[in-house]
Amino acid sequence: MQPHFQESESTHMVRQTVRDFAEKQIRPHVMEWDEAQTFPRPLFHQLGELGLMGVLVPEAYGGSGLGYLEYVAAIEELAQVCGSIGLSMAAHNSLCTGHILQFGSEEQKMRWLPKLASGEHLGAWGLTEANTGSDALRMQCVAKREGDDWVINGAKNWITHGISGDIAVVLARTGDLGDSHGISAFVVERGTPGFSGGKKENKLGMRASETAEMIFQDCRIHDSQRLGDVGDGFIQAMKVLDGGRISIAALSLGIAKGAYKAAVQYSKEREQFGQAIANFQAIAFKLADMATRIEAAELLTLQAADMKNRGKKMTKESAMAKYYASEASVFCSNEAVQIFGGYGYTKDFPVEKFYRDCKLCTIGEGTSEIQKLVISRSVLNA
Numbered sequence: 001m002q003p004h005f006q007e008s009e010s011t012h013m014v015r016q017t018v019r020d021f022a023e024k025q026i027r028p029h030v031m032e033w034d035e036a037q038t039f040p041r042p043l044f045h046q047l048g049e050l051g052l053m054g055v056l057v058p059e060a061y062g063g064s065g066l067g068y069l070e071y072v073a074a075i076e077e078l079a080q081v082c083g084s085i086g087l088s089m090a091a092h093n094s095l096c097t098g099h100i101l102q103f104g105s106e107e108q109k110m111r112w113l114p115k116l117a118s119g120e121h122l123g124a125w126g127l128t129e130a131n132t133g134s135d136a137l138r139m140q141c142v143a144k145r146e147g148d149d150w151v152i153n154g155a156k157n158w159i160t161h162g163i164s165g166d167i168a169v170v171l172a173r174t175g176d177l178g179d180s181h182g183i184s185a186f187v188v189e190r191g192t193p194g195f196s197g198g199k200k201e202n203k204l205g206m207r208a209s210e211t212a213e214m215i216f217q218d219c220r221i222h223d224s225q226r227l228g229d230v231g232d233g234f235i236q237a238m239k240v241l242d243g244g245r246i247s248i249a250a251l252s253l254g255i256a257k258g259a260y261k262a263a264v265q266y267s268k269e270r271e272q273f274g275q276a277i278a279n280f281q282a283i284a285f286k287l288a289d290m291a292t293r294i295e296a297a298e299l300l301t302l303q304a305a306d307m308k309n310r311g312k313k314m315t316k317e318s319a320m321a322k323y324y325a326s327e328a329s330v331f332c333s334n335e336a337v338q339i340f341g342g343y344g345y346t347k348d349f350p351v352e353k354f355y356r357d358c359k360l361c362t363i364g365e366g367t368s369e370i371q372k373l374v375i376s377r378s379v380l381n382a
């Protein structure tokens with residue numbers, strides 16, 4: 001299943017390269033990593049060699065200098081094989097690296113982007129806290145100014161690469177609680193005294209992507225590690241999420257396609273009542289619904305990606321893509337398990353893992369309910 005309009009040569013090349021890589025380097029290990037919750041850090045060095053750790057980073061900072069259409073294709077291909085790897089690659093590229101790329105000074109970009117883009121450094125991005133997920137504005141983590149330094153205290157939860165990340169972009173309160181201009185963004189390097197990884201979550205799905213707490217105890221960093229102006233952090237984070245949500249839409253799309261392809265094949269092979277189950281309209285109509293939602297999700301995702309490439313404001317479009325594609329992914333994975341029957345409920349077939357992994361897509365980078373808030377605000381204010 002491919003888009004029906006012409007992909008650029010560059011997007012096609014990225015898709016093929018990632019597809020081959022995923023087949024050879026990821027597929028043989030998928031269930032082993034999932035069962036043991038192994039985060040395969042060395043794989044991200046290989047992804048770096050392929051240019052996938054700095055997809056959107058200009059070549060001047062050591063990146064691939066590609067756009068969102070190539071980025072979407074890469075995540076989608078990874079997710080068709082392993083959602084966890086797609087998720088980690090997306091968090092590294094569009095959250096941590098993307099934040100520095102969008103809001104870092106020239107000096108800051110030269111300092112951090114080359115190692116992130118090569119995969120030598122892994123990125124993390126900390127907005128969420130234990131008591132403030134959707135309501136991130138009310139975060140408790142605080143950064144206090146002391147001369148030329150900032151001292152950070154607090155914790156961030158649910159952070160992709162919270163333990164293994166080498167470079168973390170951290171959002172901390174520098175003003176009043178609940179003030180959208182009371183939050184600033186900082187880059188904290190692993191090894192800084194007072195910065196440590198905390199509890200690793202034991203998750204339903206996306207188990208090979210590390211999700212963990214980041215703890216800050218009197219963590220002192222220099223003011224040169226502040227991204228943008230004091231008080232701009234929350235507004236920056238919302239803009240970073242506009243781009244990030246396109247990557248979650250791509251992740252959703254990849255999982256949905258993976259589940260759909262497996263279901264199509266199985267429905268032609270599995271026989272009951274003396275014929276392939278695909279001959280039963282009940283099964284064929286499931287496939288029709290899956291295919292339709294996948295194509296609709298793809299169109300929304302590519303629209304948001306194209307707008308992002310052209311520098312257009314796409315808050316509504318990326319929220320629509322993320323909302324629709326993630327719900328489509330849950331729908332398709334659920335139907336795929338149903339089509340596989342009892343076999344779909346075992347770890348011997350890939351649909352069981354798609355079914356567990358896809359649920360993250362309706363939660364991370366803003367739940368479906370929050371996407372509907374974003375979309376409805378935009379519609380009502382138009």
Ligand SMILES: Cc1cc2nc3c(=O)[nH]c(=O)nc-3n(C[C@H](O)[C@H](O)[C@H](O)COP(=O)(O)OP(=O)(O)OC[C@H]3O[C@@H](n4cnc5c(N)ncnc54)[C@H](O)[C@@H]3O)c2cc1C
Pocket residue numbers: 091095124125126127128130131132133134135157158159160161206211360363364365366367368369370373
């Ligand atoms: C695997 C994984 C990886 C993650 N990676 C990162 C990361 O790298 N960095 C990071 O900062 N965060 C990360 N997160 C956190 C993620 O973004 C949050 O989990 C998400 O934003 C939801 O927050 P919450 O879990 O606190 O849920 P809550 O905000 O407590 O929401 C609970 C329920 O209430 C609903 N709800 C809340 N407010 C409203 C409202 N106003 N209107 C209607 N319904 C509402 C929600 O939709 C949801 O159904 C990750 C999460 C997971 C699971």
